Amino acid sequence: MTASIVWRSVLYVPGDKSRAIEKARGLGADAVILDLEDAVAPEAKAQARENVRLALRAGGWRVPVLVRVNGLGTEHEHADREMALLSGAAGLVLPKTEDARAVAALSLGLPLWAMIETPAGVLNAAAIAAVPGVAGLLVGANDLARALRTGPHPERLPLLHALSAVVLAARAAGKVPLDAVFNDITDGEGLARECAQGRMLGFAGKTVIHPGQIAAANAAYGVTAAQADEARALLGAWETARAEGKSVATYRGSLVEQMHVDAARDNLTLWAQQTQPESTS
Numbered sequence: 001m002t003a004s005i006v007w008r009s010v011l012y013v014p015g016d017k018s019r020a021i022e023k024a025r026g027l028g029a030d031a032v033i034l035d036l037e038d039a040v041a042p043e044a045k046a047q048a049r050e051n052v053r054l055a056l057r058a059g060g061w062r063v064p065v066l067v068r069v070n071g072l073g074t075e076h077e078h079a080d081r082e083m084a085l086l087s088g089a090a091g092l093v094l095p096k097t098e099d100a101r102a103v104a105a106l107s108l109g110l111p112l113w114a115m116i117e118t119p120a121g122v123l124n125a126a127a128i129a130a131v132p133g134v135a136g137l138l139v140g141a142n143d144l145a146r147a148l149r150t151g152p153h154p155e156r157l158p159l160l161h162a163l164s165a166v167v168l169a170a171r172a173a174g175k176v177p178l179d180a181v182f183n184d185i186t187d188g189e190g191l192a193r194e195c196a197q198g199r200m201l202g203f204a205g206k207t208v209i210h211p212g213q214i215a216a217a218n219a220a221y222g223v224t225a226a227q228a229d230e231a232r233a234l235l236g237a238w239e240t241a242r243a244e245g246k247s248v249a250t251y252r253g254s255l256v257e258q259m260h261v262d263a264a265r266d267n268l269t270l271w272a273q274q275t276q277p278e279s280t281s
C-alpha cells in the first residue's frame, strides 16, 4: 500500500456490498472507507464485518483503506475495532465523535479519523483534532443537518460555520480536513460546485459515495499541469529576486512573499504525488 498523502477523493463503500468493495480497488479514489456504520443495516452488520475482514486480508490495495466502525457505546464497537486492527486497515474512522478524552482513550496504534457530525462534535473539534493519534477530521453533514434541525441548501449556508470550524480545528493541529458527502449522485453540476466551495473553505479533499463522483473531487482538489507550471515560474521569480538580494519578489505584477513560495511548493508536492503516487511511499 502506498503511503500517499493525497486525499482529494475518499470513497465510502458499504461493507455489505461485496461487489462494490471489489470495484473500489480500481476506481481512482485516493483512499477508501469500508463502512460498517450507517450504510449497513443492523441485520447485515456481522456479514459486513466479515466482508471487510476478507477484503483487507486479501491485500492488493493501492490506496489507504480505512474502516468506519460503529460508534462508541454500540454493541458492535469492540468487534469492529478488533477486526480492523487485526486485518491491516490503514486507519479507523470514528463516527459521531464528541469527546476528545474518549478518542484519546482508544490509543489503538492506528491512525484515527474523527467524524464531526453533531453540534457537540463541532464545538469540541479543536480538542479532538489535537489528540495525537488523530490523523484527520471528516464532516458528516447528513447527521449534522439532522441534529441542527436544518435542511439542504444549495450553498450550504446553514452549515458554513461548522464546515469552517472543522477546517480551522484540523489545520490548527496539522491534521487533514475532509469535506462531507454530496448526496445526489445524479447532479454533477451541484457536486462540482460543492467541491469548489469545499476547496475554497480549506478542505484537503471530499468524501464521496459513488464511483461517478470521484473525478469531480480529484479535479477540484488536485493540481493541474498548468498550475504546476505556474508554481515553477513563481519559484523561478522568487529565486531570481533572492539572488539579487531582494527580500520579496513580484510575479506577473503581484507580490510574492515566503507564504506564496510555500504554497507553490505545496502545489508541486501534490502534483508529484498525483503523477507518481508510488514514489511517495
Ligand SMILES: CC(C)(COP(=O)(O)OP(=O)(O)OC[C@H]1O[C@@H](n2cnc3c(N)ncnc32)[C@H](O)[C@@H]1OP(=O)(O)O)[C@@H](O)C(=O)NCCC(=O)NCCSC(=O)C[C@H](O)C(=O)O
Pocket: 011, 012, 013, 014, 019, 020, 021, 023, 024, 035, 038, 039, 117, 139, 140, 141, 142, 143, 144, 180, 181, 185, 209, 210, 211
Ligand atoms: C448511492 C448508492 C446507493 C447508489 O447505488 P446504485 O444505484 O446501485 O448505483 P449504481 O447502479 O449507479 O452503481 C454503478 C456501479 O458502481 C458500483 N458502486 C456504486 N456505489 C459504489 C461505491 N460507493 N463504491 C464502489 N462501487 C460502487 C455498483 O456496484 C455498480 O457496479 P456494477 O454492479 O459493476 O454496475 C451507492 O452508490 C452506495 O451505496 N454508496 C455508498 C453509500 C454509503 O457508503 N453511505 C455511507 C457513507 S455516507 C455517510 O454516512 C455520511 C455521513 O455519515 C453523514 O452523516 O453525512
Ligand SMILES: [Mg+2]
Pocket: 038, 095, 117, 140, 141, 142, 143
Ligand atoms: Mg453520519
